Amino acid sequence: MIGRSQGKARESLSRRAFFGALAGGAALLAGGATASAFGPSSKVRLCQLKYGGGNPVPRATALKRLAWEIEKRTSIDVALEPALIDVSDKALFSHPLLYLSGDRAFPPLPSKDIERLRRHLVFGGLLVIDSAESRLGGGFDRSVRRLVGRLFGDKQLTKVKPSHTLFKSFYLLKTPVGRVATVPYLETVQRDGRAVVVYSHNDLGGAWARDNFGQWEHGVHPGGARQRELAFRWGVNLVMYALCVDYKADQVHIPFILKRRRWQVRP
């Protein structure tokens, strides 16, 4: 079969190339879509933001575990080792998806960093904020609201409706949960029809974190294993949303778009 199709091809093929092709074909069949990208720069790398003061990395293993789950569950070619940078880092614009976490108040970012972060988000980035504090009105929550206020103005954070693409970007989800399930909603800042900031209050990282011996670092309340699974699904959905944005919202329109073209088959 391969020989026949090669005979039709314009490419001239040496015997060596022919055997190479056989081997390569076998490799593709075996590897399928799991073949890795061009290199590290082509992979999707989760990136945690550092900041001065507070506790910027309360769940050190969370993103690594989430990356592993994404790698296994989806077609995303994800770098298993997350990045950890601050806003002033040159590499900020290599990572369109940023993850900011903490469990206590943190000092305000310098104005220069605010401007840089705003530029990142406005031109295509997404900032996922995950509160390990597990409650509204705490020090971290106040710091986050101050940060978002400086980025986009006050009262920009709004509750997300269940019809938002975030709830269906990969898994069909209903209520946001993490290590805890204290706040049954997410908050976002919307710009140009997409979310540029997503704020979770339920300590997603706490549910994701797992040590090198395979033990979960934190218990999940009140839902146990099912809740932890849902927390991973939220993680997948967030990353999928960062990559595909409103792709899932489009899907409902496709039958209409296809149908409204009154055209018959040409080929």
Added chain:
Amino acid sequence: MRYLTGVAAPSPQTFEDVKLVLLSPWSTAALALCVAAAVTALALSAWSYRRHRWPGRLALTVLRALALSAVLALVLQPALQLRSVTRLPNHIAVVIDRSLSMSIRESGGSESRLDRARAVLTRSRPRVASWRETRVVDFFAFGAQLSPLGEAAIDGGTPSARAGSAAEPKAKRGTAAEPKAKRGTDTLSADEGATRIRAALAALRRRFRGNDLAGVVLLSDGRDNGRFGSGQLSLPSRKFLDKFGAPIHTVFVGRSLVRDVAVTTVFADDFAFVRNAVKVEADVSISGIDKPRVPVMLIRGEEIIARQVIEVKPGKREYRVRFEFVPQRVGKFVFTVAAPVYEGEALTHNNRRSFLVNVIRDRIRVLQICGRPSWDQRFLRRLLKRDPNVDLISFFILRTPTSLALVPPSELSLIPFPTEELFQKELGSFDLVILQNFNYAPYGIGIYLPHLRRYVERGGGLAMVGGDLSFTSGGYFGTPISRVLPLRLLPPSANRDRLTSSAKFRPKLTRRGRDHPILQIGATRAETVQLLKSLPSLAGVNRVAGLARGATLLAAHPQLRTASGRPMPVLATREVGKGRTLALTTDSSWHWAFKAVGRGATRRAYDRFWHGAIRWLIRDPELKYVRIIVGRSRVRRGAKQRVVIRVYRPDYSPAKDVKVSYEIAPPASTKARRKGSSKADVAVARTARTNDAGEVRLELTPHAVGAWRVKASAVVGGREASETELFLVEPAGPELRDANASDTLLRQISLATKGRYLGRAEALPELSFRPPRVLQVNWRRDIELWSRWWWLVGALLLLGLEWLLRRKLGHI
């Protein structure tokens, strides 16, 4: 009365006009009050007599009424006014239709309609002479407009009206451009391209505004193509005739139904959207044809694209046919609605009507298929989604067959990949397909790859964007797709390094790349080169064997080489059949969108690059270096047409002083009859140089009816660029679209103006006209009726009689 006038007038011959007048010095209001008082008094009297029997009651009332009238006369003072006046004769306008349809000879006879009109007037000479005793008779002819006509012209005739089949285009060629001066007042020929009866009547009314129009005699075949039309009159038209102010007597010079099939009107939009159904309707007039069915076709160029059959019914002439078709290519096309020509038809050229349709895109339809979510896919999708001109359908492979399935499908938002629908049923509806890091094999799409290849060859656009699932790594080696790509693929290899490179690089522009519209990311070539140098570096490419035959290399890898030692292609394009393909061997073009922003730049370079690529792939007309702008897409035969040829440099600035070759070709059918064509109808092929605005301006006067083609070419950036444009030359007017005469309009005109419809009269009968207006009163005398002695005696007698009768009946 005779007694009165005989008594009062000096002699019976000295006055010509008598009328009753009131001499009362009181105002009209006062007189009206008096009349009202008299009527009221009479009513009260009649009411007071109600108890009497009928004979007495009636007699009393009559006597009271007469008595009151006699008294009222004293107040009103009626008188007879005798006048000696001078009248000037008023005008009768004889108006003859001189439109082209008047040249038609029904049933192959030797007499045209115009000949018939002449004969009517010739036989009516005694009648016209009798009219001239008291009136002035003026002759006019009209078509598109009214013009005076010498009476001699009616006898004189003209060769054009008498020779051969005057209705055929052969006889009419060039007449529309014939100077009006040649058709002096002493010639009458049926050569006007329109029949506008209302305009002619309006001109008559203006002409006789200060004079006295007694009436109009109109001789026509009733085929009006102006504001009246040939059917029922509209309300404004009826109002116009009501106010005309003189009777219009009409003579119908048409005869029995003509043997003719005519496409009289075509209803079609000038614009249509590609791959969207277009509706065309046409009115077809069929008369005298003894066929039960008449086929009507919609033709594009030489190709019949739709066909309808008219079931001919006895007594029915007008039919409407509807066509629906789907244009599949963008551009300007000539369509024709045509019916067959039957033997013995009065007119043959009205069996077809052509029209132009400019097929455009409503939105660019893009199908984006990605093998996996990635930042490259994400930024390209956002760009396409932001563009309001793009109708985007994306399909991303979110989960591969090897991904873990820990949950039931009902908890996933995934949908099946509609491969058959996308790659077989609906593929042709897309202008552009982007395969972005997509490997087809796991999804059973291999069987559709031949479709994708045919799609490109038939005019579709295809872009393949790099990644570890693209080109050879995507399994495309040796597939139908590899035969349309701009690149030759390497054979599959287990060694990944043989197929890809992860090194960072800055693509190097080739000579052609600098001028190509895809890479016009700066305002000038220098700015483009500078901009590309300042952009963030890219990372990773798919290695390929080299360029495909006929492909254009726009950008290459600065270090990597192919096996033949040539630079490794990064960006290449190719024209395949009617379609175009593009290959970008990296998945990091998003760096130009996002990383560039991080450096303080904008994403303009990225946006311009992809917009340029899309526009080039779909053959956007705006990207052409040579453009032709015609003054009007449809012009009347003999009218001037302006043509502007614009030439642009690779950076789209006007190309000054560039040699342009152009050709202006008349319709193909004209070439076959070149002997009869005028000089302007012969194809010309010339060269010219562009002016400072990069333009060549032309002007021509086309006569041949049909689609004219303007082709221009110039060498831009070392490559020949050409463009073709069409415009349509239409007959000088709508006159010969339908050969049949109609008396409907003439009947309505006569009815509305209180004239007579004379039908197919052989000669003009006696007709009624408005009397001449009085111009001067020589003397006047008033004979008072009320101041006579017998008037007073009569009034007293009536009052006395009434008093006596009332006494006798018991009244005081």
